[in-house]
Amino acid sequence: MRTDICVVGAGPAGLMAAIGAAGERTETSLLEANPNSGCKLLTTGGGRCNFTHAATIDELVRAYGKSGRFLRHSLHELPPEDVRAFFAQRGVSSAIEPDGCVFPRTGRATDIREALVREAETLGVRTRCASRVTQIVACDRGFQVDTQAQSVVARCVVITTGGLSWPQTGSTGDGYRFAAALGHAVTEPRPALVPLITRESWPADLAGVSLKGVRLRARIGGRKVTASGHLVFAYDGIGGSAAQDLSRALTDSLTEQNSSIPIHLDLAPEVGETVLDEQLQNEIAGHRKKTLVNIIATFLPKRLAVTLCHLAGGAADQPVNQVRKQTRRRLVALIKATPLVVTGTRPIAEATVTRGGVTLDQIDRRTMESKVRPGLYFAGEVIDADGPCGGYNLQMCFATGLLAGRSAARSSSSS
Numbered sequence: 001m002r003t004d005i006c007v008v009g010a011g012p013a014g015l016m017a018a019i020g021a022a023g024e025r026t027e028t029s030l031l032e033a034n035p036n037s038g039c040k041l042l043t044t045g046g047g048r049c050n051f052t053h054a055a056t057i058d059e060l061v062r063a064y065g066k067s068g069r070f071l072r073h074s075l076h077e078l079p080p081e082d083v084r085a086f087f088a089q090r091g092v093s094s095a096i097e098p099d100g101c102v103f104p105r106t107g108r109a110t111d112i113r114e115a116l117v118r119e120a121e122t123l124g125v126r127t128r129c130a131s132r133v134t135q136i137v138a139c140d141r142g143f144q145v146d147t148q149a150q151s152v153v154a155r156c157v158v159i160t161t162g163g164l165s166w167p168q169t170g171s172t173g174d175g176y177r178f179a180a181a182l183g184h185a186v187t188e189p190r191p192a193l194v195p196l197i198t199r200e201s202w203p204a205d206l207a208g209v210s211l212k213g214v215r216l217r218a219r220i221g222g223r224k225v226t227a228s229g230h231l232v233f234a235y236d237g238i239g240g241s242a243a244q245d246l247s248r249a250l251t252d253s254l255t256e257q258n259s260s261i262p263i264h265l266d267l268a269p270e271v272g273e274t275v276l277d278e279q280l281q282n283e284i285a286g287h288r289k290k291t292l293v294n295i296i297a298t299f300l301p302k303r304l305a306v307t308l309c310h311l312a313g314g315a316a317d318q319p320v321n322q323v324r325k326q327t328r329r330r331l332v333a334l335i336k337a338t339p340l341v342v343t344g345t346r347p348i349a350e351a352t353v354t355r356g357g358v359t360l361d362q363i364d365r366r367t368m369e370s371k372v373r374p375g376l377y378f379a380g381e382v383i384d385a386d387g388p389c390g391g392y393n394l395q396m397c398f399a400t401g402l403l404a405g406r407s408a409a410r411s412s413s414s415s
């Protein structure tokens with residue numbers, strides 16, 4: 001089979017790349033290993049799909065960190081407001097939550113997937129599901145893309161096979177292999193946005209306890225890093241958006257053997273230590289017959305209150321009128337900065353996204369075309385770019401996907 005553009009992998013980046021290419025009136029094929037497109041998309045945002053983040057391009061660039069500068073061009077091609085407009089024009093209106101996260105109003109990830117699949121169909125994209133690509137080789141007409149059942153010869157190829165996280169959704173790292181075989185350097189994939197493993201065993205006693213609006217702090221190479229959001233205790237550490245966002249800053253240091261990074265958990269970031277101490281004293285003065293744990297439990301979940309009392313060296317069931325000033329002060333200090341030592345992360349298969357991938361200095365940021373192999377393009381999680389929790393990763397996939405698809409189409413029709 002012959003085609004102008006062959007897109008490999010029908011996740012959010014691949015579907016958008018195919019839409020971008022076919023929208024330029026170019027013959028486009030999309031090959032997907034799974035029986036259906038966009039499997040991972042259905043799991044996003046807990047099934048609600050946080051598909052972009054309401055922010056300016058400068059804010060987005062800052063949020064992506066090291067890869068931000070590279071992504072600027074694609075973000076201009078498809079900024080968050082255009083992503084929202086794209087879906088709204090296809091019947092999926094969205095709502096912005098107070099923290100900037102954007103979800104479809106229906107709260108259904110499937111609506112996002114269906115809108116992409118329908119648009120690709122409308123534009124005439126030839127989608128072949130259950131077609132796992134086994135190799136991509138350069139040939140005199142461009143590239144030969146082999147699946148077990150057929151070979152596709154294309155002038156341009158867009159690789160959008162994702163990373164290594166959640167491999168059960170199809171992202172098994174094939175794109176890294178294809179990129180390497182075609183002369184690209186691939187930065188070692190590591191887990192990002194992933195739960196953290198702690199040295200302390202007390203989080204296990206609290207497994208399942210979930211908190212909103214906490215802040216985590218760490219120091220990496222002399223630089224202070226913080227992450228805010230929700231946190232959930234697990235049998236071997238901490239998860240939730242705050243822990244996952246912090247993992248982005250920690251993951252590179254944690255790959256070294258025997259590494260351990262001290263962090264602090266602020267359970268009440270909205271109030272300073274002095275105010276918190278006053279609040280605690282007022283609570284104690286008003287309820288002198290209560291136990292220490294019941295006083296702390298007016299601020300925090302009871303199981304966590306028990307643990308904090310133990311960590312502060314106080315007896316949880318002690319009447320508060322017998323609690324020493326020193327213990328109260330220690331409790332306040334713990335609420336503001338519970339110490340934990342991070343010794344690792346959960347495996348990449350459990351990470352929300354993959355850090356690492358096809359190195360950015362071999363990709364032209366204005367087109368997403370390979371600088372090593374003209375006619376070859378990359379988009380989405382397969383490249384060495386990742387963002388924090390909050391819709392940044394899908395935003396990056398849509399923007400780089402559209403730019404890659406359109407650029408491939410323009411280059412194919414001019415050759």
Ligand SMILES: Cc1cc2nc3c(=O)[nH]c(=O)nc-3n(C[C@H](O)[C@H](O)[C@H](O)COP(=O)(O)OP(=O)(O)OC[C@H]3O[C@@H](n4cnc5c(N)ncnc54)[C@H](O)[C@@H]3O)c2cc1C
Pocket residue numbers: 008009010011012013014031032033034037038039040041043044045046049050051052131132133134160161162163165166169170171172173174175351352353379380381382390391392393394395397
């Ligand atoms: C649980 C979970 C929740 C998430 N929630 C959010 C969220 O709310 N907001 C957000 O912004 N991000 C979220 N993410 C991250 C986001 O889903 C990913 O960044 C995004 O899906 C990556 O898109 P992609 O198209 O690059 O890759 P993928 O979505 O991984 O798609 C790659 C596709 O390529 C196919 N493929 C792979 N190899 C081959 C091959 N050899 N031949 C043919 N096809 C192949 C795969 O089957 C797959 O369909 C979440 C991730 C997870 C795991």
